[in-house]
Structures are given as structure tokens and as C-alpha cells.
Amino acid sequence: MRMFSITEESLKVFLRELSLKHVLIAPFERDGYFEFDVLKNPDVINLNYTNTRLSPKRFFLPQRQLVFKHYPRKGFTEEPKEYSSFVLFGIRPCDASALSVLDNILLSPPYKDASYENRRKNAIVISLSCTKPMAECFCNVFETGPIRGMGEDLTFTPTRSGFIVEARTPRGVSVIEEFGKLFRKADGEMLEEYSRLISKVLDEMNRRLKVDKTRLIRIEKEAGEEFFQLNAQRCIECSLCSFACPLCYCFETEDCLEKDSYVRFRGWDTCISPLFTRMASGLDPRVTKADRLCHRFCHKLSRIPLAFNAYGCVGCGRCVSLCPAGIDIREVLKKWG
């Protein structure tokens, strides 16, 4: 039995004890929107949020990180070693699913992403189910939510009488065991409410947008010029869609010269930028905006599924809502799904 329950009061105690034993990252409100940060005081955690403005991917793939530092005079190279462990509480199922897709991509042999692996290995991910999805959300399309995602260790679902907790991994079970006295076995009534809730929220979302995701693979072959040209006119070539996306993992490196060392950093990059594929010779395989936009959607909906058996979009809706020019991935889904 991996279903447990916890009351709202016990949840507060749980979070307080969690913040004492681990580094706790949880959502809180700042300047009119929610964001994740390391919290010393768990009282500021606010669970009345729809989702955080920016995705929590930066805790696993930081916007800028050190790759190595080389001291030519001393003749040694320094690399960051172990990363501290943390607990990510309150991540939505869609964002948690993005982590599981990233696991597929970045941790598949032979080339594992060492820093991602290190951070992921040391993190406990606790998700909080969505019972009121936003207008922009479409996680039902990729089956990454709204109640259960993939990638999380524990799933908390709010019900009328406290939270239902589902342990999804052995690590999740060990957390439950660590704080055993706060959790109880979920009773039949709660489990019934849980399954009712899953179908209720899913039905609600399916009424809004229903797409057959398996048909999306043909976008690669059928991507006509017209649709992307139309949207490319609108696109202002900022990097917002990729930076807000919980799944965009492309990076660039930059070498800096310091007093006595060379330093290499790596950080986020985006395929929407005209500089992304421009080579030193000046040659650019994706010259026009339409090419780049087409590439972004094809990569997410066709190439990642073919290579990694998972979709490159989790339906969080951030790119839809934040795009200054109103480019909508749901239109792509409706057209080719």
C-alpha cells in the first residue's frame, strides 16, 4: 500500500521539520506572482497558487553554471564536485513530468549530463496536484497531469479532508517512513475521492482540448511553410518561450579569462535566437525565423518522441501565456494532432 493521508495541520509540521533537516525549496508569492526559492521559514509557503511563473528547471539546469576552472601556471583543473541535496516541494505534476523527460534525454547513455545527474540524484521531488487547471494548461494532451505526473517521488493531492499522499518511488517511501508519525494510511473513502477527482479534472480539461498525441509525429514531414511563416511574422525572436519552458535544455558554453585561470561556464540557450545555429564561417542552416520556429515545434513534438519515447512538451502553458506575440503551441496541436 503506497497511499497515505496527511491533515493540513500535520502538513505544516511536516514542512517545518523538512526545512530543518533538508534544504527546502517551495513556492511563495513575490510581487504578484509565485516563484520557487530556498526557504528558511516554511510559514511563508503559500499553497494557493495555480503555478509558478517560471519553471523549477533552474534547480537542475541552472541558467549559468561553472563547468571547470583551469589554472595553467599551477597546472590543474578544478571541477565542481558534489552538489547539496534539496527537497523541492509543491512542484506541479506537469513540471515534475518534465524532469522525468529530462531524465530520459540527459541521463541516457553513453553521454550522461554529469551536473544534471548529480543534482537530480540528490533531490527529492514532491508534487502538488492541480485541481483547478488554468486556461492555458493542456497537460491532459501529454498525460502529464493534472493530478499525477511522472518524475515525482511523492504526490500530494488536496481533498476535502486533508491531503492524499501517494509514494511514487522508493525514495518517496523513505520520506514517509522518516516522518512516519505524521502520515496515516489512506482510508477507502479518501481513495474513492482521489480516483473521482482524477477523472473529474481530466474530463474538464479534455472538454477544452482533446488531441491525439500519437499523430503529432507527422508534423516533421507535413510541416507546411504557411503555418510557420504566418507565426514567424509575429515572432519577435526573444528567448522567453525556451527560458520559461520546463523542458528546454539546450545550452551554450562561454570561456572567460580570469586573473590566473580560464573558466568555462555553461548556460541556457534557445533555438529561436538567430545566433543559435550561426557558425563561425557565417553559414546558418536555419536562416529564417520560420525555419527556427518550425524547428522548435518539430523538435518538441516529433524528434524527441522518436528518439526518447517521450514528448518534448508537458502542457504547462507557460510559453502560451508569456509569449509577447501570442504564438500558441495549442494551434500546432490542433492542426496536426
Place this chain on the structure above:
Amino acid sequence: MSSPEIELRKLARNLLERKVVDLVIGYEDSEAGVRPCFIKEPGEVEKLVWNPDCRLSLVRYLRGFKEKKVGIVAKGCDGRAIVELIKENQLDRKNIFIIAVECNGVYKPVKYGSSKTRRQMAEYCEKCEVRVSPIKDYLIKSDEKALEEKIPKGDVEDLDWLSLFRKCLRCMACVRSCPFCYCTECSIEGFKPALVHRLVDPVELFTFHLIRAIHMAGRCVECGACESSCPVEIPLTRLYHELNEWFRENYGYVPGLNLEQAPPPLVFKEGEKP
């Protein structure tokens, strides 16, 4: 449907049918919100809308259609931007048909996961004194005003800019949405010399925003394109407004009000102190 919208569609159809313009840039409604649209056929004019959600300045799109004759839906600030760009030799007045729409302020966008759901008028619209474009080929009067809650004017000193810039993602949405950022290669994206490192660092971000602010002084028309596209809601126009005020005090110049007055950085006066 409001009457300015009917008038706008009628005008756009007329312009396209008589081939006065090759295309009309306006706003359309979609599931993702109001967004720019590019109307090439008279049959498509029914898409056009006009409401207080039409916030993104369309002027930045004009540089993509330099050879064509373009009709553009312009608010007061957009018209000012066009004036300023004509003076900077970036646009040709002959090629632009300005459809001026009277603007009574736009909404601040309610973005992903906002805790506030009530609609507010944008702060830069509160400060705006130019409701109608200074140059126009056609004027559409409008009393579209669905603004429920006004927000108090903020001062530039009220904010801790360092911590605001620390939140910056360097997504370049402010640069890319700005009518005035027309450089083909942005100085802050260049490699030789790399003025600002491509990867984010708090100090570098501060440099980035300072470079941008200095470039905007005396040019910014406060259309709020940067501020409304910013994902972390940095109130950039408040900073640029302050710089504009300084410009007005020292040079007596307000950007975009008339085509005759030359921008001070382009004029040399004998005996002028640097």
C-alpha cells in the same frame, strides 16, 4: 462589437481593395490573447479588433516591411515611435499609412500564475499625455475604456533596482519588442568585443540594463512594450521615464511629438557644453 472596431475593419477593407496599402498590421483576438496580425487580403479584415488589451507596439514590425506600403494601427505612443524612427532615418513616411486610434490606456497583462486576477491599467498609461498619434492618415475616435482599477504613479526611487535586475532572465524580450532596438547586431549580444557576457551574471545584467537605459534616453516613447513583455515584471518604463524627464529638463526635448524638431544628440550647437 464596438464602433471603432467596425470603422477600423471598414477602413482596412477599403485600403486593401483600393491597393493603397499592401498589408495592414493590426491586432487580432486568439485563445492566447490579443496578438499582432498581418492582413493581406480584404477578406481577412474581420479578424481586426480594438480593445484595451492591444498593448504590444506594432511599430517594431514595420522594419520587416521596408519595401512595402503598410497600414498600421497606431496608438498615441506608437505614432510617437514612428515619428522618432522617421527622424532617425529608419522608416519612410511615404510607405506608412497610419491608422491612428484614440487610446485611453491599456491593461497591464495578467500573465501565467498571477496571484492578481483583477485588471489594472498599465502604469505607463497613467503617465501618458498623448492619446492620439501626432501624425496620422486617418483618425478613429474611440471611447473604449474598461479600466476598473487605477494604480498610483510610482517613483523611480521607490524601487530596489539591483534586486529587480537580479531577477532578469536576459531573455531579450524587452530588446526585441522595442520599436527603437533596430540594430541588426545588438551591442550586448556581440562577441567581438563582448561588452556583456552572454551568460547571466548579476553584474553583467546591471551593465546590460544600463546600456539599454542610456540608449533609450530621449528616444523612449514609453509605449511599454518592454515592460509588458517582461516575464519577471521589471517596471522598465519607470526608469526610462525618469531619463526622459531629465532630457526634457536639460534639452527641452520630448521624443516623438513633431517631425521638425531634431533630436538633440543629432544636433551640434556652438558653445554647447558636453
